[in-house]
Amino acid sequence: MGKTQEGVDKGTRQNLILRLISEQPLGTQGDVVEALAGVGVEVAQGTVSRDLAELGVLKVGGRYLALPHESNMAGIEVLPSFVLRVTAAQNTVVVHTRDGTAGAVANVLDRVKGLKIVGTVAGLDTVFAVSPDNAAAEEVAGLIADVCRARTRPAGTIE
Incomplete structure (x- = not known):
């Protein structure tokens, strides 16, 4: 130290x-x-x-x-509303979204600190998020699914 x-x-x-x-x-x-x-x-x-x-x-x-606060930008809280299905495929996470929301989902995923994503590509209703390896993609898919199932809680509470 x-x-x-x-x-x-x-x-x-x-x-x-x-x-x-x-x-x-x-x-x-x-x-x-x-x-x-x-x-x-x-x-x-x-x-x-x-x-x-x-x-x-x-x-x-x-x-x-963590998602750094930026004005006029969607936050991680939009994921449960926009994401329909998440699947890990090798080192890629495929995120199916409601029509027209893939860009917003990709933007959120790109900005989350601590999420093992190298980058994203968004279409109309699908996001491809590339992770450094297969294990990272599985972890990312699980974390996105957890957020969408609302298995999140503010971190500032006493543990």
Whole structure:
């Protein structure tokens, strides 16, 4: 572990949390506290809880996913309304959507931090999301299915 960083501001800490979530399968607030400590940032679990809530991080399938807030952009909450079926096929995830919504779904998937997707291609009612390997595609398909079954909860609650 490196030297502790004193006085890390909230914005820097939250950006670091988003980066760590995208790089590691973190599933508890304790995991996030440990990951931050691993890069030299000491923080209390209560602070992490507030940060996760403010960032809009979701706990899906036992791990955290984050969608950075951008004005005029659809969020992960649209997936249950738009996605009809999700299938992993080798290293590709095929997402069938309602007519005309594939572009919005692809945009959301491209922006989610922590989702193992290299990129997406959208048609009218189908999204092809490419993952780095078959196992990642299975994981992504499962996470999308979990979101669509509303098996999500805000991450900022006490565990």
